[in-house]
Amino acid sequence: MPDKKPSTGITFRKIEPYLYLAPATILVILVFIYPVIKIIQTSLMQNTASGVKVFGFYNYQLVSEDPVFWQALRNNGKLLFSVPIMTLLALVIAILLFEHVRGWLVYRGLIFLPYILAIPVVGTTFVYLLGLNGIVNTMLRSLGIGFLAQDWLGSATWVVPSISLVIIYRELGFGVVLFLARLMSLEQEILEAAEIDGANWWQKHFYVTLPQLAGVIEFFIIVELITMLSWVFAYVFTMTGGGPGFASTILEFYIWKHAFAFRSPGIASALAVVLLAATTVLIVLQLRLRRRSLEEAS
Amino acid sequence: MKPPRYRQSGRNMLFSIPNQLVLLFFSLIAVYPVYYMVITAFKTRQNWLHDQFGLPNPITLQNFADAFSRGNIPLWFGNSLIVTFFSLIASTAVSALAAYAIARFRFAGRAFYFNSMIALMVIPPAVLILPLFVLMVNISLVNTLTSVIIIYSGLLIPFSVYLLVSFFRSLPSELFDAAAIDGCTNLDTFWRITLPLSTPALVTLVVVNALFVWNELLIALVFLQSESAKTLMPGLTTFKGHFTLNEPLIMAGTLIATVPMILLYLFGQRLFVEGLVAGAVK
Numbered sequence: 001m002p003d004k005k006p007s008t009g010i011t012f013r014k015i016e017p018y019l020y021l022a023p024a025t026i027l028v029i030l031v032f033i034y035p036v037i038k039i040i041q042t043s044l045m046q047n048t049a050s051g052v053k054v055f056g057f058y059n060y061q062l063v064s065e066d067p068v069f070w071q072a073l074r075n076n077g078k079l080l081f082s083v084p085i086m087t088l089l090a091l092v093i094a095i096l097l098f099e100h101v102r103g104w105l106v107y108r109g110l111i112f113l114p115y116i117l118a119i120p121v122v123g124t125t126f127v128y129l130l131g132l133n134g135i136v137n138t139m140l141r142s143l144g145i146g147f148l149a150q151d152w153l154g155s156a157t158w159v160v161p162s163i164s165l166v167i168i169y170r171e172l173g174f175g176v177v178l179f180l181a182r183l184m185s186l187e188q189e190i191l192e193a194a195e196i197d198g199a200n201w202w203q204k205h206f207y208v209t210l211p212q213l214a215g216v217i218e219f220f221i222i223v224e225l226i227t228m229l230s231w232v233f234a235y236v237f238t239m240t241g242g243g244p245g246f247a248s249t250i251l252e253f254y255i256w257k258h259a260f261a262f263r264s265p266g267i268a269s270a271l272a273v274v275l276l277a278a279t280t281v282l283i284v285l286q287l288r289l290r291r292r293s294l295e296e297a298s
Numbered sequence: 299m300k301p302p303r304y305r306q307s308g309r310n311m312l313f314s315i316p317n318q319l320v321l322l323f324f325s326l327i328a329v330y331p332v333y334y335m336v337i338t339a340f341k342t343r344q345n346w347l348h349d350q351f352g353l354p355n356p357i358t359l360q361n362f363a364d365a366f367s368r369g370n371i372p373l374w375f376g377n378s379l380i381v382t383f384f385s386l387i388a389s390t391a392v393s394a395l396a397a398y399a400i401a402r403f404r405f406a407g408r409a410f411y412f413n414s415m416i417a418l419m420v421i422p423p424a425v426l427i428l429p430l431f432v433l434m435v436n437i438s439l440v441n442t443l444t445s446v447i448i449i450y451s452g453l454l455i456p457f458s459v460y461l462l463v464s465f466f467r468s469l470p471s472e473l474f475d476a477a478a479i480d481g482c483t484n485l486d487t488f489w490r491i492t493l494p495l496s497t498p499a500l501v502t503l504v505v506v507n508a509l510f511v512w513n514e515l516l517i518a519l520v521f522l523q524s525e526s527a528k529t530l531m532p533g534l535t536t537f538k539g540h541f542t543l544n545e546p547l548i549m550a551g552t553l554i555a556t557v558p559m560i561l562l563y564l565f566g567q568r569l570f571v572e573g574l575v576a577g578a579v580k
Contacts, residue, residue, distance in 0.1 A: 016484060020399035021411065023392040024455050031426065031452025032418050038429035093324055096317045103318075109567060110325040113332065116563045116570065118513035120531050121552045124538060125331045128338075128350075128545065135334070135351060173328065174574060181575040230422030234515040238535060252424035252516070259428045260520060272425040283420045290416045290460070 043269035059270035068246045072254045079228040082164040090175025098183040112173035123238030126166045156247035182216040251275045338549040361550035374533035382511045384447045389454035397462035398488050418456040427520050441527045465499040506573035530555045
C-alpha cells in the first residue's frame with residue numbers, strides 16, 4: 001500500500017512468510033515433532049521400584065532379548081522382497097498397456113482399482129479368498145495340484161508370503177499408473193529409431209525404454225520400501241492379528257501391541273525408535289530424489 | 299488423457315494376442331476380490347455355504363438391511379464423512395498457505411523447512427501414536443472425532459505442501475508481478491490469483507487425501523475406541539468380530555464402506571491418476 005511507511009513495510013515483509021507458515025508449523029510440531037522427541041525420551045526412561053524414572057537403556061536391552069522383536073524385524077525384511085517383484089510386474093504391465101491402444105483405458109482402470117480399496121476391506125476379503133475352501137485352494141484343487149492347497153494365513157511358513165501377495169495385489173496398480181504416465185511422455189521417435197535399427201522387443205525396451213524410466217522406477221521403489229516399513233499395520237491387523245503365534249507380527253503391529261494391549265510404553269517406545277531408525281535411511285534416499293525432481297522441474 | 303502416442307506397427311500385431319491375454323489375466327485378478335465381495339453381499343448365508351463362488355441365488359438385500367439395523371454402520375459412516383471433510387479442509391488450508399510462502403518468498407530457513415517436509419513424509423504413524431495418545435488423554439480428546447481430525451490434518455501436511463509447492467512454482471511469475479504492480483497484497487495474490495489458478499491441483503490433492511483419510515485404520519483404531527465415536531474402518535473390524543459366522547453380512551458391511559471411494563473413482567479416475575503421478579519424478 002502506497003501510504004505505508006517504508007520501515008514498517010520492510011518489517012512486515014520480513015515476517016510475512018513466517019505468518020503463512022505458522023498454522024502448518026504448529027500442526028506439524030504437534031503431530032510429528034513433539035511425538036518423536038517424546039518417544040525417544042520415553043524409550044530411554046525406566047521405572048524403578050520406588051516409582052522414580054531414571055535414564056537408561058533398559059528398554060532397548062529388553063527389546064534386544066525379545067525373540068518376537070527379531071521375528072517382527074525379519075518379517076519387515078521379508079516384506080521388502082515384494083518390492084522388486086511388484087516393480088517388475090508393474091513395468092511389464094505398463095509396457096504392455098503402452099503398446100496396446102485397444103482397450104488400454106479399461107485395463108488401466110481395472111488394474112488400478114485395488115489401490116483405491118481400503119486395506120481393511122482388502123484384508124477382510126482375502127481372509128476368505130485365502131481360506132481353506134477359498135478360491136485359491138479351490139483353483140489349485142481343480143487344476144489337479146490340490147496337494148499345494150494350504151491354510152495360507154494359518155501356516156507359519158506361508159503367512160508372510162501370503163501377506164506380501166496381498167500387498168502386491170493392492171500396490172501394483174499404483175506402479176502401473178506411474179510407469180504408464182512416464183511412458184506416454186517419452187519421445188516416440190527414439191523407439192521408432194530403435195526399431196528401424198533392428199532392435200527386437202526386449203532390446204528396444206531394455207536399452208531404450210528402461211533407462212528413461214529410471215527416475216520414476218527409483219521413485220516407486222522408495223515409496224514402496226517406505227510402505228513396507230510404515231504402512232503394513234492394517235494388513236496384519238485385519239488378516240492375521242500377527243499370528244499364528246507371532247509368525248506374521250511386524251514392527252508397527254508389535255509397537256501397537258506393546259503400547260495398547262500389553263501396556264508397556266517403555267518397550268513400545270524403544271520399538272518405535274528402532275522403526276524410526278530403520279526409516280531414516282529411507283529419509284535420506286527420499287530427500288535426494290525429491291530435491292532432484294524439483295530442480296528438474298524449475 | 300491422450301492415448302499412447304506410440305503404436306505397435308502392423309507386423310507385430312501377431313504378438314498382441316498374448317499381450318491381451320496377460321493384461322486380461324491381471325485385470326481379472328484385480329477385479330476378482332471386488333466381484334467376490336459383491337456377489338457374497340447379496341447371498342443368503344445358506345447360499346454362501348453351498349456355493350461360495352457362484353452368483354447369488356436367491357438375491358437378497360437382507361444383509362444390507364441387517365448391516366444398517368444391527369450394527370452402527372450408519373453412525374460410523376457419518377463419522378467417516380465428518381472426519382474426512384474437516385481433515386481435508388484443515389490440511390488443505392494450512393498447506394496451501396505454507397506452500398505459497400515457500401514457492402513465492404525468499405526467507406531464511408526456506409530450504410530447511412521444505413526439506414523437513416519431504417523428510418516427514420517418511421515417518422511411520424506407528425511411531426507417533428503413543429505420545430499422541432497420552433497427549434489426547436491429557437486434554438480429554440480421546441474418543442472424539444476432533445482428535446483424529448487434528449492428527450490426520452497434521453499427517454497430510456508434508457505431502458500436501460510438497461505437491462502444492464511444485465504446482466505453485468509452475469505458475470508464470472509474470473502474473474504475480476502484474477498483481478504486485480496493480481497493488482495487490484501478497485494475501486490478495488494468494489487468494490485471488492494463486493488459488494483459483496490452482497483449482498486442478500487442489501482438487502487432485504483433495505481426492506488423493508480423501509482416499510487416505512477414509513481408508514486409514516491404525517489412528518482411528520487407537521483414538522476412537524468407543525462404539526459411538528468410531529469411523530468406518532475401525533467400525534468394520536468390530537463389526538467383523540460381532541458377526542464372525544455371517545460372512546455375507548460382513549461382506550455387505552465392507553461393500554458399504556467401499557462404495558464412496560468406488561464412486562469417487564468412477565467419477566474422478568483421472569484425478570487419482572494425476573494426483574499420484576504428480577508426486578512422482580520424471
